[in-house]
Amino acid sequence: xxxxxxxxxxxxxxxxxxxxxxxxxxxxxxxxxxxxxxxxxxxxxxxxxxxxxxxxxxxxxxxxxxxxxxxxxxxxxxxxxxxxxxxxxxxxxxxxxxxxxxxxxxxxxxxxxxxxxxxxxxxxxxxxxxxxxxxxxxxxxxxxxxxxxxxxxxxxxxxxxxxxxxxxxxxxxxxxxxxxxxxxxxxxxxxxxxxxxxxx
Amino acid sequence: xxxxxxxxxxxxxxxxxxxxxxxxxxxxxxxxxxxxxxxxxxxxxxxxxxxxxxxxxxxxxxxxxxxxxxxxxxxxxxxxxxxxxxxxxxxxxxxxxxxxxxxxxxxxxxxxxxxxxxxxxxxxxxxxxxxxxxxxxxxxxxxxxxxxxxxxxxxxxxxxxxxxxxxxxxxxxxxxxxxxxxxxxxxxxxxxxxxxxxxxxxxxxxxxxxxxxxxxxxxxxxxxxxxxxxxxxxxxxxxxxxxxxxxxxxxxxxxxxxxxxxxxxxxxxxxxxxxxxxxxxxxxxxxxxxxxxxxxxxxxxxxxxxxxxxxxxxxxxxxxxxxxxxxxxxxxxxxxxxxxxxxxxxxxxxxxxxxxxxxxxxxxxxxxxxxxxxxxxxxxxxxxxxxxxxxxxxxxxxxxxxxxxxxxxxxxxxxxxxxxxxxxxxxxxxxxxxxxxxxxxxxxxxxxxxxxxxxxxxxxxxxxxxxxxxxxxxxxxxxxxxxxxxxxxxxxxxxxxxxxxxxxxxxxxxxxxxxxxxxxxxxxxxxxxxxxxxxxxxxxxxxxxxxxxxxxxxxxxxxxxxxxxxxxxxxxxxxxxxxxxxxxxxxxxxxxxxxxxxxxxxxxxxxxxxxxxxxxxxxxxxxxxxxxxxxxxxxxxxxxxxxxxxxxxxxxxxxxxx
Numbered sequence: 001x002x003x004x005x006x007x008x009x010x011x012x013x014x015x016x017x018x019x020x021x022x023x024x025x026x027x028x029x030x031x032x033x034x035x036x037x038x039x040x041x042x043x044x045x046x047x048x049x050x051x052x053x054x055x056x057x058x059x060x061x062x063x064x065x066x067x068x069x070x071x072x073x074x075x076x077x078x079x080x081x082x083x084x085x086x087x088x089x090x091x092x093x094x095x096x097x098x099x100x101x102x103x104x105x106x107x108x109x110x111x112x113x114x115x116x117x118x119x120x121x122x123x124x125x126x127x128x129x130x131x132x133x134x135x136x137x138x139x140x141x142x143x144x145x146x147x148x149x150x151x152x153x154x155x156x157x158x159x160x161x162x163x164x165x166x167x168x169x170x171x172x173x174x175x176x177x178x179x180x181x182x183x184x185x186x187x188x189x190x191x192x193x194x195x196x197x198x199x200x
Numbered sequence: 201x202x203x204x205x206x207x208x209x210x211x212x213x214x215x216x217x218x219x220x221x222x223x224x225x226x227x228x229x230x231x232x233x234x235x236x237x238x239x240x241x242x243x244x245x246x247x248x249x250x251x252x253x254x255x256x257x258x259x260x261x262x263x264x265x266x267x268x269x270x271x272x273x274x275x276x277x278x279x280x281x282x283x284x285x286x287x288x289x290x291x292x293x294x295x296x297x298x299x300x301x302x303x304x305x306x307x308x309x310x311x312x313x314x315x316x317x318x319x320x321x322x323x324x325x326x327x328x329x330x331x332x333x334x335x336x337x338x339x340x341x342x343x344x345x346x347x348x349x350x351x352x353x354x355x356x357x358x359x360x361x362x363x364x365x366x367x368x369x370x371x372x373x374x375x376x377x378x379x380x381x382x383x384x385x386x387x388x389x390x391x392x393x394x395x396x397x398x399x400x401x402x403x404x405x406x407x408x409x410x411x412x413x414x415x416x417x418x419x420x421x422x423x424x425x426x427x428x429x430x431x432x433x434x435x436x437x438x439x440x441x442x443x444x445x446x447x448x449x450x451x452x453x454x455x456x457x458x459x460x461x462x463x464x465x466x467x468x469x470x471x472x473x474x475x476x477x478x479x480x481x482x483x484x485x486x487x488x489x490x491x492x493x494x495x496x497x498x499x500x501x502x503x504x505x506x507x508x509x510x511x512x513x514x515x516x517x518x519x520x521x522x523x524x525x526x527x528x529x530x531x532x533x534x535x536x537x538x539x540x541x542x543x544x545x546x547x548x549x550x551x552x553x554x555x556x557x558x559x560x561x562x563x564x565x566x567x568x569x570x571x572x573x574x575x576x577x578x579x580x581x582x583x584x585x586x587x588x589x590x591x592x593x594x595x596x597x598x599x600x601x602x603x604x605x606x607x608x609x610x611x612x613x614x615x616x617x618x619x620x621x622x623x624x625x626x627x628x629x630x631x632x633x634x635x636x637x638x639x640x641x642x643x644x645x646x647x648x649x650x651x652x653x654x655x656x657x658x659x660x661x662x663x664x665x666x667x668x669x670x671x672x673x674x675x676x677x678x679x680x681x682x683x684x685x686x687x688x689x690x691x692x693x694x695x696x697x698x699x700x701x702x703x704x705x706x707x708x709x710x711x712x713x714x715x716x717x718x719x720x721x722x723x724x725x726x727x728x729x730x731x732x733x734x735x736x737x738x739x740x741x742x743x744x745x746x747x748x749x750x751x752x753x754x755x756x757x758x759x760x761x762x763x764x765x766x767x768x769x770x771x772x773x774x775x776x777x778x779x780x781x782x783x784x785x786x787x788x789x790x791x792x793x794x795x796x797x798x799x800x801x802x803x804x805x806x807x808x809x810x811x812x813x814x815x816x817x818x819x820x821x822x823x824x825x826x827x828x829x830x831x832x833x834x835x836x837x838x839x840x841x842x843x844x845x846x847x848x849x850x851x852x853x854x855x856x857x858x
Contacts, residue, residue, distance in 0.1 A: 042618040042638030044667050069550075069616075143459035144530075144597075144616075146552045163597050163617035 008195065009104045014187040018109070021180040022097030029053050029087045029094075031173035034127070036153055038063065039165040047164075049075075050171060053086040070151055070162075071142025072134055082126065093119065097180070106191050113188045116181055128155055233691050239684060240694045242269040247714070250646055250707040252659065253312050253326050253339075254680075256280075259700025260307045262328055262339060267646070267657055267707055268682060270696030278337050278346045279307030279330045283797035287346075290799060291773065291808035292728075293496070295505035299333050299351050300490040308332045310359055311428075311704040315368045315406070319433045319651030323712030325411050327362035327371050334358030336373055336404055338411055340498075342718045347496050350413045353489035353511055354381045354400040360426035360442060364406070366433045366651075370471065371413065373402040374442060378423035381513075383488035393451040397423035400513070401442065403471065412495070417478040419469065419522065420515040422577025423449055425458070428534050428601075431471075433651050434541030436559040438472035441544050443532035444525075447576070459550060463527035463584065465576070466535045466546050468562060474514060474522055482519075483512035499727040501805050517578030524566060525576055526557055527584040534601040538610070538625055539651055543589055545610060547599035554599050554612060556628060558589035590628045595621050600641060601704075603648030605655040605685060613643040613660060620660055620683065622690060634690045636681055638664040645685065646707035654709065658683040658690065661702040668695055678702060719783040721804030728806035730775035735759045740851040747772045749851075753787035753801060754779040755828040757853055758821070761836025765849030768813060768842055774799075774821075777806040788824025791838065798824045813840040 032050035035058070039046065047066075050057035055077050064074050077083050093116065100108040135152025138145075146162070153159065153166040160166075170178060242248050248266025251273070256263055260280030264273045281288030281297065288297045288305055297303055307330035314321035325347070326339040334352040339345065352358050356377030363372045378397040380386035388396040399421040404413045425446040432439035447464040450457030477483065487510050496503040516523040528535075530548035537544055544557040564570070565582045572581040598616030605611070608625050618639045622632040640660040647654035660683065665676040677697035684691045732738050732750040738759040741748045747770045752759045766772055776789050780803040790798035794811045801807050813819065822835035841847040 040618065041635040042664055042666075044638070141456060141460060143455065144550045144552075149552075 008106050008198075010106050010109060010187070010191050011194070014109070014191060015101045015104050017183050017187055018097050018101030018112075021183050022094045022099075022101060024176050025090055025094035025097060025180055028173040028176050029090050031176070032057060032171040033173035033177065035169060035171040037167040038066075039167060040163050052083075053090055053173070054083045066164075067151075069142065069144045070149075071139030071145070072151060073137065073139075075134070080130075089119070097184075106195060109184075109188050109191055113184050116184055120177075120181060124155065131155065233693075236691070236693045240268045240270065240682065242266065242271070247710055249710060250654075250657065251710055251713055252644075252705050252707045253314075254661075254698060254702045254705040255309050255312050255328065256699055257310065257701030257703055258308050260309050260330070261700065262309060262312060262326065263699050263702070264344065265680075265696070265698075266710075267659070268693065270680065270682060270694050272699070274344055275699060276339060276344050276346065278328055278339065279304075279309050279335065279349075281305045281797075285800040286797045286807060286809065289797035289809070291810060292502040292806075295503040296346060296349055296494045296496060298494055298505035299335065299492045300353075300507065301333060304333050306332075307335065309337075309700075311362060312706050313362050313364050313371070313649070313704070314706045314708060315411070316364055316650070317367055319366045319437075321647065321650060321706065321708045321712065322368075323708055323716070326706065327364060329358045329361035329373065331357050331359050331376065334373065334375070336362050336371060336413060338406075338413055340411075341713050342716050343498065344717070345496065347411065347498075348413055349492075349494045350404065350415070351491035351493070352402050352404075352415070353491045354398075354418060354420075354486075354513075355379070355402065360401075360429050362404075363429045363431055363440075365431040365440070365471065366437045368406045370403040370405055370416065370431075372429050372431070372440060372442075373404060374426035374429065375399050375401075376425055376427065378425065378446075381420070381486070382490070383486075390451055393423055394449050397449075397451075399424045399426060399444075401426065401440075401469065403474065414493075415491075415511055417474065417483050417512045417514055419474060420513050421467070421523070422517075422579070424465070424467075424577075426467075427532065430535055430537040430544070430649065432537055432541050432559065433539070436537060436541035436544075438470065439559070440469040440471045441535045441537060442467045442469065443528065443535040443546065445531040445533075459531060463529050464531055464548075465525040465581070466528045466532060466544065466557070467579075468524045468526060468544075469516075470522055473519075477514055477519060477522070478512060483514045486511050486513050498721070499725060501721070501726065501728045501807065521566075523579050524562070525579050525581045526562065526587055527572075527581065528555060528557075529553065534599070534612075536602040536604075536610075536649070539604050539606070539653055541651075543625060545602040545612070547602060547612060549598055549600055549615070551599065552594070552597060554592040554595050554602070554623075555584075556589040556592065556625070557587050561587045561589065592623050592628045592630065595623060595630055596633065601643055603643055603645040603658070604653050605645055605648070606653045607655065609685075611643060611645055611648070611658055611685070611690075613640040615639050615641060615663070620658065620690065622685070632689050634683065634692060636660045636662055637668050637679065637695070638662055638666060640681075642702070642704045644705040644707060646709075649706075654707070656684070656686050657707065658685045659705065659707070661698070661705065663701075665697075669697055720781055720785075721802055723777075723779065723781060723804040726777070726804055726806060728775075728777070730773075730808065731806045732775065732777040734779065735853070738851075738853070740765065740849050742770075742849050745770045747849075749774045751776045751789070752779050753777070753789070753823065753834075755785070756823075756830035756834045758787075758789070758823065758834060758836050759853040760851035761853045763836070763851050764839040764841075765847050766813060766838060766840045767845055767847075768816060768840060770813065772811040772813065772838075774809045774811065775806055776801050776809065778803050780804070785827060786825050787827055787834070789821065790824050791821035792819045800825060813838075816840050816842055 034051040048058040158167040250267040262276040277287035315325040334355040338348040340347040355375040356379040359376030360374035401419040405416040424444040427443040429442040444465045446458040528546040530550040533549040534547040596614035596617040660681045682694040778801040
């Protein structure tokens, strides 16, 4: 009985949402997902770093130049295994979205939601651990050592780090990701309600 | 799910996104008070309240601005040639830039300090240092010209200079780069820094009346980098405080290797004691040095350069009571003495606090031999805690320099956090902070290094300009920012662009200087050997291949203005005497194709321009300074003939040849 319910085809509106979301996720591969801004009076033009699925963008060189005073490790794409696998993972999710839309199985929608939330959590934990690592593992021979000071930027929001205000928010890719998550949740909830209503 | 719900959902998403954007913190913006314009406005025809003598840094020159207007009044050539007024190009000024290395056309003028009488600027001279080829200069404030330049031997880079004692008994010159002492023994491996490199602190005596500078003696120290210094005043008169970095004695990648020790030093030197030992003949004569001593004489309008070969050196390690080291956190830059002389403020450029040392406690520690177990290069090190008055906590990042006002407040510049911070000298509490645009280096309070500061104004000399003015390509003027510090909070009044890269500056009340300013040179007092006494004596003389043109200028002609008989291979010297005796009536002189500058001759002055013609023909010359309604007519011709030509020497103005 349950199986029949879950294998029922989903609404065409939801199919459309899932397919469009899947296509949007492909775009995320090429778009900046997260951004960290550093704000200080002497950088009126701002200092920004963009995190893509496969690289770092923005004024990474300048930020590295500043970080060397406090002994922070040099930020370089080669150090992140994530940059080699993340585009594929996102592509897999994009395909999963589109397939779910095409196959229109309710069960797949639930599965996708679970997998997507899991991915979101793992990604954020991974991001946090990198921020922690860069903020705390400092070169003991650095020119500037402020006792007790760590330089971990916030996951989201802002934080004063010495003379810089670090501001961290999702960028366009991140927002698409979040939007996909919200839409997927909506589809799942809506489908779940339909399924429940159809129960005798 | 209805359409309305979709709309609600998407609206929620959009709101969330825009909320995050709205969370974006605002950039630091300086609030400008409403009547700032009024407070910096100096009406046409009126004068500024202060002269500000500002170092030009890499321009090698000194610039003079008015405060509070920020108007540029003059650039005084000091260490760099200045084609505009023939500084370093005229025969008279070439000796001023002579060194033991020959003629050096450029230098890096870092700091400026007034001559002082009883701890107050006396408006007589400004002293300036050159960082690259170590020299000291004295600028005469009656003529606003460089009167004297003295080279400093045994020195790597004369950065820690030209700080003077309470009555300008001495001007200090200390090496930023320790080097082996001068002489043939100095050819050593660079990695033998710790064994062979030494520091030298020169005490340059200032003759009370003439201002003439002479190296009285030098103190030889362990190899350290001396950065900045302040002489004691009031209770601490007789002492000198010098910031030292690179106590690690690194010789490579100083950025890292000289930033390792938690504390470097402020060296406290008992200069009265040193003077005593020097006078008692305790110093050693060093005779393998060579250093130039250049003086400009306003009677002959000519400079002379003399090479000196001897200096007296006292090794601080040979004496028990000459110098002491105060540990100071992280590569101190400024070492600034408070107006009463009670406190010494150390600014560790990598530190996150400001230590303030007490002179009284220092004396106590010295008297009770309260020293750390180990000496540094033979010099006793006092205990940090024993001499500490207190620490200013969380003042900002990267403190560099501190100046003082007359109310017991200190003002410290912070390069890294780009701000000026006001704090209380007694309680050490931070009272106010204002951002600077951008990354302030030195700051200057009017009289901020004197016994009784004038206060009122503070100028931040910023290292980075970026968007403060209309863009001018990649190279931008440095920006200075004027703050009013008369109230409880500092108020930003004005931004103004500056020439070169100002490091330090001195603001002096205009009244101390303006009435002594020379208007003209008395032509009857002109003792130039090639002066022309009136137009009747204007002439051209040949002596071998040397041709001397004794030329006069007066509105609106040059005498002679027709010159013939010059031949290829000649060296022609135009000795131009300006016969004018009127205020602001200089004449200029330039001749076509000359591999040289122009002249700018002040009333009553004689200056010489050398010209070696490169071809035959007619060469126009003219007055380059618009002097009168008929300035355009103030010109003449010189004829150049082949070598051995029979064209005779001939010259005249206005009538045919004599």
